Amino acid sequence: MAALLELDDVRARYGPVQALHGVSLSVDEGKIVALLGANGAGKTTTLRAISNTVRREGGIRFAGKAVGGGGPDDVARLGIAHVPEGRGTFAELTVWENLRLGAYTRRGPIKDDFARVTDYFPWIEERKNQQAGTLSGGEQQMLALARAFMQRPRLLLLDEPSLGLAPRLVTEIFRIIKDLNEEGLTVLVVEQNAHIALQLAQTAYVLEVGRVALSGPSAELQEHESIRRSYLGY
Numbered sequence: 446m447a448a449l450l451e452l453d454d455v456r457a458r459y460g461p462v463q464a465l466h467g468v469s470l471s472v473d474e475g476k477i478v479a480l481l482g483a484n485g486a487g488k489t490t491t492l493r494a495i496s497n498t499v500r501r502e503g504g505i506r507f508a509g510k511a512v513g514g515g516g517p518d519d520v521a522r523l524g525i526a527h528v529p530e531g532r533g534t535f536a537e538l539t540v541w542e543n544l545r546l547g548a549y550t551r552r553g554p555i556k557d558d559f560a561r562v563t564d565y566f567p568w569i570e571e572r573k574n575q576q577a578g579t580l581s582g583g584e585q586q587m588l589a590l591a592r593a594f595m596q597r598p599r600l601l602l603l604d605e606p607s608l609g610l611a612p613r614l615v616t617e618i619f620r621i622i623k624d625l626n627e628e629g630l631t632v633l634v635v636e637q638n639a640h641i642a643l644q645l646a647q648t649a650y651v652l653e654v655g656r657v658a659l660s661g662p663s664a665e666l667q668e669h670e671s672i673r674r675s676y677l678g679y
C-alpha cells in the first residue's frame with residue numbers, strides 16, 4: 446500500500462528547545478494512525494511540522510510530492526486539515542461562520558458539505574446561528590472536527606480530540622472519526638489516552654523526547670511490555 450504521508454528525519458525547534466530530533470513515520474492511505482507519548486514528547490510539534498505551523502527541517506511527502514515550506518494555507522490546499530489541541534474555533538463567530546471558514550481553501554458550493562456535516566452532527570442545523578464560544582466543550586470539539594471536514598481533506602490531523610471531554614462524548618467523537626475513516630479519510634491522531642487510541646488506530650508510533658521510540662500495529666503495541674507499563678497501566 447502506498448503511503449499518503451511520509452516524514453523523513455523531521456526536526457523542529459522552539460528557540461533553543463529542540464522539540465523534534467528526527468522523526469520518521471508514514472501513514473498509509475485509508476488508515477488511522479495514532480501518535481502516542483508522554484507530555485512534551487513532541488506529538489503536537491509533529492502535527493505542526495506537517496501543517497507548516499512550525500518551522501521544520503527534514504522531508505515531508507504527501508501523496509507522492511514533497512511538501513514545501515510554505516504557509517499553513519498551502520498545506521490545507523494539498524488536502525491536509527489540522528484540528529489543533531484546544532479546538533481552535535472562533536468564539537465570536539457563529540457555528541455557520543466557523544464552518545464556512547473551514548471551506549475557504551477550496552472552490553465550489555458548500556451546501557452539500559453542510560448537509561453531510563449535519564448528517565454527522567445533527568445538532569449543528571438547529572444551532573448554526575449560535576456563537577461558537579457559547580457551545581459546550583464537547584460541542585466545540587465537534588465543531589472543530591466539522592470545520593475540518595468542510596475542507597474535504599484527504600488527511601486529517603487531530604490533536605487530542607478527547608481532551609477534557611466526558612467519556613460519553615469521547616466515545617461519540619471516536620465513533621465519528623471511525624465513520625469518516627470508513628468513508629475513506631486518512632487520519633493521524635495524537636492522543637494521551639493510549640487505551641482508546643490503540644483501539645481506534647490500526648498502527649501507532651510512540652514518541653519519546655522528540656524521536657520515534659517504538660512503532661507497529663496497534664494490536665502488537667498493546668501487548669508490548671513497556672507500552673503496557675508506561676501508557677496502559679497494567
Ligand code: ATP
Binds near residue numbers: 462482484486487
Ligand atoms: P503535550 O502532550 O504536553 O502537548 P507533546 O508531546 O504534544 O506534549 P510538544 O507540545 O510537541 O509535546 O512539545 C515538545 C517540546 O517542545 C517540549 O519540550 C515543549 O516544552 C517544547 N515546546 C512546545 N511548544 C513550545 C513553545 N511554543 N515554546 C517553547 N517550547 C515549546
